[in-house]
Amino acid sequence: MFRRLFLSQAARRRTSWLIAAVLILPFIFFFHASIRTPAKGEGGTAGTLFGKSVPWEVFQREQRWIRFKLQTVAGQMPFDVLEPMVNQAAWERLMLLEEAKRRGLRVDDLELASAIQGFPDFQKDGRFVAERYHLFLRASGLTPQLFEEWLRGDLLMEKLRDAVRSEVTVTDEDVRAAFVRAHEQLAASVIVMEPGSFIDGAAKTVTEDDVRARYEARPDEVRRPEQVAFEYAGISRESLAGAVSLTDEDLQGHYEARQDEFLAADGTPKPFEEAREPVRQSLTSERVRKQLTERGLDLEEDLEAKRPFDEIATARGLTKQTAGPLNPRSPAPGGPDPALLQAVAELDEGNMSEVVRTTAGVYIARVTRRIPATVPPLEEVRDAIRERLIRERARGSARQAAEVVLAKLQARIAYGVRFEEAVLADGVSVTRARFGRTQPIDPLGYERAVNETAFAAPLGQLTPVLETARGFAVLRPEEYLPPDEAAFAQEEPALRSETLTRRQEERFGEWLQEVRGRAKLTSFVDGIADER
Incomplete structure (x- = not known):
């Protein structure tokens, strides 16, 4: 559920490059500050931004939000690879939030509530269900206040990005030049x-x-890279879909609640009988998604209770499979899902992964053998x-x-x-x-x-x-x-839109560089340059 929650929101809103970057980096690590309190670094000041000191706890909060989204979307990757990226993203987020405040931008409570209520996985039959929202918070270990503070920040960055993009205009000459480049x-x-x-x-x-x-x-x-053999157990989306049983009443209810999803070419809702199969597919997908969410939560409970791999697989009726030895950092066609490979890449022999959520299902994995990297003899x-x-x-x-x-x-x-x-x-x-x-x-x-x-x-x-x-x-x-000028009139509207979007993204990138220069970041956090 949580993976889809963020991905659907990102796809719908097309948020800033920062959020997009965060969504594709697969790792989770909740950082706990030391009880020491030095003037600079952990426990004291994380760095300076726009000439102001940034308290460590403020920086840590941003790190946690970024890591949380990484976990819900993509899984795991090595700490030493990801952590510098997390630190960088945290600084960029703080920088953009400060710039938004400097511009007088804000997100009011109504906007925040609307965003939360708009998440599809907090809804049933198109209506917000508070219980689903609170289930999400409990499963994530978050308070409403913390989650809403983070989400408010995301919305504020969207407003900032939209404000910068709105400064861009496109002239007729720009569109004409784009047409020529596309067809000459x-x-x-x-x-x-x-x-x-x-x-x-x-x-x-x-x-x-x-x-x-x-x-x-x-x-x-x-050099032959390190190899890993592992076993994994889980339940697939395909198996759950095959077991879903839907009545005509189920289909009719789903159709009536979501008629705007089943439209004819003229924009009007299709008759139920004409839309029956798309309705069946939509409702099946929804039920499978809910079941996968529940199975994932069950597995998380098992891991928290430190139950053995075999016991979990047997008790939950999971299908067990083996893989390897193989290179976990080089996914192969027809092999295990890349998310599973990432989950086992750094595990010691005998250790279990966190719950791995993929487009195909939910799984847990256990490493059974690791073969160190080696340089083979010249003869080989x-x-x-x-x-x-x-x-x-x-x-x-x-x-x-x-x-x-x-x-x-x-x-x-x-x-x-x-x-x-x-x-x-x-x-x-x-x-x-x-x-x-x-x-x-x-x-x-x-x-x-x-x-x-x-x-x-x-x-x-x-x-x-x-x-x-x-x-x-x-x-x-x-x-x-030269291009055929007769085609310009037909293509002009689409070209104007494409040109505007491209110019807006280019402008946002240029503006981002300007803000970085004004921010004069000095970081006391490991994994990022001291000054930029």
């Missing part, structure tokens, strides 16, 4: 030197001494090292060949030779391509820097050698193809 095209000659053409030659240059030297100089290239990785060296040398040869071709063509053209004659004289293979600014270039594919370089080059001039995934390329723009 170039016709160009493309010369590509592909590394694959140089593999055989590169292979002849790699010796046994080269392989051994690379192995000794760069052992991390062949000799072929892999040799292949790496061959690929690197082939790529180097392709770059060198492209530089040589460019130099020869430039020299011939400087003497008055036409481009078409120059490439024939040097036996250079040329491909003709037509492409837009954001379209792939045959045979290179799409790489923004390559396309932008091509559009910036004068017609008839050769570009520098450009590195691409396919190889090393030289382009010669030959014809500029």
Whole structure:
């Protein structure tokens, strides 16, 4: 429930970049300050912002809110990786809240109440149910006052972001320029030197001494990462959905409560019989979500009671599965859910994870074995090292060949030779391509820097050698193809909206940099630069 609560709110409101960043960082760690009280750091002052001291307890409150949202949305990740990010996000949040106050922005009680009542998981049949709200608070270990203080801060940051974005306007010239960029095209000659053409030659240059030297100089290239084997138990969304039984009365009631979700093309509610299947899917999803929430709370109670893994799985009727040994930091298609891998990545053998909530279900996991990272003997990785060296040398040869071709063509053209004659004289293979600014270039594919370089080059001039995934390329723009002006009127409304949104985001990013400069943050918290 809590994962969906925040994600749905984020999707609906599209809150600030800070909240979005917080939502994708998976970790939970409730920090407890030391009883010591130094002047700077833990227990005293966390740092200074806008020339004012920030008490440690104020900074700690913001950390806790950020960590809480991480837990409800994404799960876990290593402390040493996440904590600097949490600290940074806490400072950014404090900075934005202070800036909002400086602008005289505020969130009144009615706005706060409306936001809380608007969370779908606090509702039943479209109406706010206070009991659900208080269940959420109890399960989260939060008081209404603390949660509402945090949420008020989020809403205040939304107002601040909206205020900054509202300063941006878009002119007709801006929209016209966006139309041109979206539809203008170039016709160009493309010369590509592909590394694959140089593999055989590169292979002849790699010796046994080269392989051994690379192995000794760069052992991390062949190091096998730590592996973990674990078992996990849980219940899937799919299994719960298969067990849901719905009556016609259930479907009719759900339809009547949510007719605005089942609309025809003209915007009017579909007749019940026409909407029956979407209604069934919606109600099934709602009931499954509630059951998953309840199962998750049950598992949290089991963990708090320190019940053994096998006892929990048996008592709760959970399906047990095993996984590994595998690298928990490298999810593979068809393997365990990445959230499960994150949950076990740092656990010692025999230890259990917290409750893991994924899009597929809710689970707990226990690590059964850890295999340390190791550098295998040279005999086991000799072929892999040799292949790496061959690929690197082939790529180097392709770059060198492209530089040589460019130099020869430039020299011939400087003497008055036409481009078409120059490439024939040097036996250079040329491909003709037509492409837009954001379209792939045959045979290179799409790489923004390559396309932008091509559009910036004068017609008839050769570009520098450009590195691409396919190889090393030289382009010669030959014809500029303007957009079809007849399409402008039809696309103008959408382009105006897209251009405004892009400009607003760009402005918010610029403004954020300005505020950071004025804030003059000095942090006494570990994991973040002392001064920025």
